[in-house]
Amino acid sequence: MEPQEFPGLEDAINEALAQDVPGSAVSSLEVLEGGHSGITLAAKKTDTDGVAEVVIKVAPHGRQPKGRHDVLRQAHILDALGGVDELVVPQVLTRGSGVWTFYVMERCAGEAAEPVLNSSTRVFDKDVVRARADAAARMLGVLHRQPITMVAGADSELPDIAAELARWAKVAAAAYEDDAPGISALPDALRATMPSTVEASVLVHGDYRLGNVLFDGVTPTGIIDWEIWTATTPGVDLGWFLAFCDPNLFPGVGAPVEGMPTADELLETYYSAGASHIADIDWFHAFGRFKLAAVMAHNLRRHREGRHVDPFQEQLPPTIATLIDSARSILDGGR
Structure with a gap:
């Protein structure tokens, strides 16, 4: 184009x-x-x-x-x-x-990088990694405590987690089972363990991760890519964001990055910004992994069918399998 x-x-x-x-x-x-x-x-x-x-x-x-x-x-x-x-x-x-x-x-100054996924092509300074991750977690907490009424048209009703799950189950259903073994069973497992109550709706970015936050050095300059923002439970953003900070979920395409805070450390930073405590955070960890596996498996199918050719997609099956296994482990009582 x-x-x-x-x-x-x-x-x-x-x-x-x-x-x-x-x-x-x-x-x-x-x-x-x-x-x-x-x-x-x-x-x-x-x-x-x-x-x-x-x-x-x-x-x-x-x-x-x-x-x-x-x-x-x-x-x-x-x-x-x-x-x-x-x-x-x-x-x-x-x-x-x-x-x-x-x-x-x-156009905001700086760069948007995903340290865990970009570590094969560059070396990140550990202090920069920690500062950026902490800043992103803190800003997510600030976003989630903004009143929904500040955005006309945002839905202030209770979040519909079942509808959110159904949306991503459709994406997972479009994947080849051989590329994502076990993914077809995850929606039912998530439904069976769905939180009985959830936090009130907040403004949610929808694709919040370090790769969508621009930094000039360690100073954040702009959160970008708001295509799927909505109003729903904050756990939807958190489970997604924290998955991208865990190198163990990306075998073959990601690697440990010195300085990256743990999920618990990032949650502590998030809460320090005044965001409400999320009671069933483990379920949202599993949900975030399921969503990421569904997106990757769907994109891999599109590549293999020639609809969007991207040879990098061929490296994703081990990561997809790991995300599915991790989500299942959490739902079965693991951490």
Whole structure:
């Protein structure tokens, strides 16, 4: 996909900027590769202060901007969280809808890295790893104590964990059983051990992990990729986040990283930010592992069927099996 495949988009953006940020304009649109969360472009924004980098999220042309492609919904929560102390999100500069639906945000400084998964290609300083992980855990606690009412349209009813499980069970059902042995039995095992009561709904990122937090050194500069944010129990975010910090879950594709805090240490940091205690955290550990196994197994099937060819997917079966075994062990009373 090339920038020229977006006819009229640059003009639409500059028309919106003329209203919201007078005297500024974008140019040099470039597709940012990576991920599967819609269309992301980089561009240069020029105004009286000079040239700055921006990021543009665009809904696919000709498709209803729904689900992860509902980019204005993403801009909506960024607007709401922009003024929250101890929480950093990109600033939305403008947005528009019509032939193209989009929003433009500042490009935050720094990098987003997943130390456990990126350790094969770089060496991480242990103090940097710990500082980033602690900062991410603390910000997640800050996010989860924000009132849902700050985001118009967020559902403040009790979380529906059964519906959340059913959603990811559909993803797991799309995997080949040979690629994910035992995954088809996990939804029933999770249902049988589901918490009888859960914490009240909070604002949940949906894909919260170190790879979605930008850092300039050890200073967080922006939480990105809000495509699947929602309002539900905080354990949904925590089980996912903590799984990515455990090198034992990623044989062959991850490795231990010196400085990475343990899950219990990260939970302590999370609670220190004022978040409510989660009574059934072990169940959410298992749920997070199940979700990750389901996503990986689904992506592996898409690769093998030629729908999204990515040779890296062939390295995932040992990790998928480990995630499934770990989830089952937790549900059977393990830790």
